[in-house]
Amino acid sequence: EAQLVESGGGLVKPGGSLRLSCAASGFIFSNVWMSWVRQAPGKGLEWVGRIKSTTDGGTTDYAAPVKGRFTISRDDSKNRLYLEMSSLKTEDTAVYYCTTGLQYWGQGTLVTVSS
Amino acid sequence: DIVMTQSPDSLAVSLGERATINCKSSQSVLHSSNNKNYLAWFQQKPGQPPKLLIHRASTRESGVPDRFSGSGSGTDFTLTISRLQAEDVAVYYCQQYYSTLYSFGQGTKLEIK
Numbered sequence: 001e002a003q004l005v006e007s008g009g010g011l012v013k014p015g016g017s018l019r020l021s022c023a024a025s026g027f028i029f030s031n032v033w034m035s036w037v038r039q040a041p042g043k044g045l046e047w048v049g050r051i052k053s054t055t056d057g058g059t060t061d062y063a064a065p066v067k068g069r070f071t072i073s074r075d076d077s078k079n080r081l082y083l084e085m086s087s088l089k090t091e092d093t094a095v096y097y098c099t100t101g102l103q104y105w106g107q108g109t110l111v112t113v114s115s
Numbered sequence: 116d117i118v119m120t121q122s123p124d125s126l127a128v129s130l131g132e133r134a135t136i137n138c139k140s141s142q143s144v145l146h147s148s149n150n151k152n153y154l155a156w157f158q159q160k161p162g163q164p165p166k167l168l169i170h171r172a173s174t175r176e177s178g179v180p181d182r183f184s185g186s187g188s189g190t191d192f193t194l195t196i197s198r199l200q201a202e203d204v205a206v207y208y209c210q211q212y213y214s215t216l217y218s219f220g221q222g223t224k225l226e227i228k
Contacts, residue, residue, distance in 0.1 A: 044221050045159075045219045046219065062216075063216060097164055101212060102167050105165055
């Protein structure tokens, strides 16, 4: 059974950095395009960005609010997806989900940006 | 960027009745190469991640009850729950995955009347 488990969330000050990790199992991770989606408290879903499979070039795309501040990467040897976040703002406070885009989702990890 | 707009924002329906949620995209999400609409519907209950219900606008995900159906093409789409059950109370989102940058609708909160 496919499983995605996020980690690395926590409290960080505005302007700070944080790296989220997502451990994948139960499917061929290297073949799959992976995405991050976030949800601010009490708000809707917001697509953050995506990384293509390495065989499809491994390129990344980002939503406008995070472009230039967030970086998505993957380590296919470890079946792991990463989200490096820098220059964090209070409006980045959210639960961050790792997802295959449609079918499989993690439980999410909470990032709180506050002084 | 493609903007997804759902209507209504909230909806109250009696048990056993039909619930209809609409989703409109700012540009077509119909892929000309395969004539498929790159539009998905998700259900999200409190404290849980989203659950995929429908993909390619009308293909029900495995294990999803057949009272859930999706329709539409191009820019206008509908999620229909034919006979509402108590466990269907949730927020529903549409998402386009046609463009380079994916996007969600704002969500529709479904409650029991």
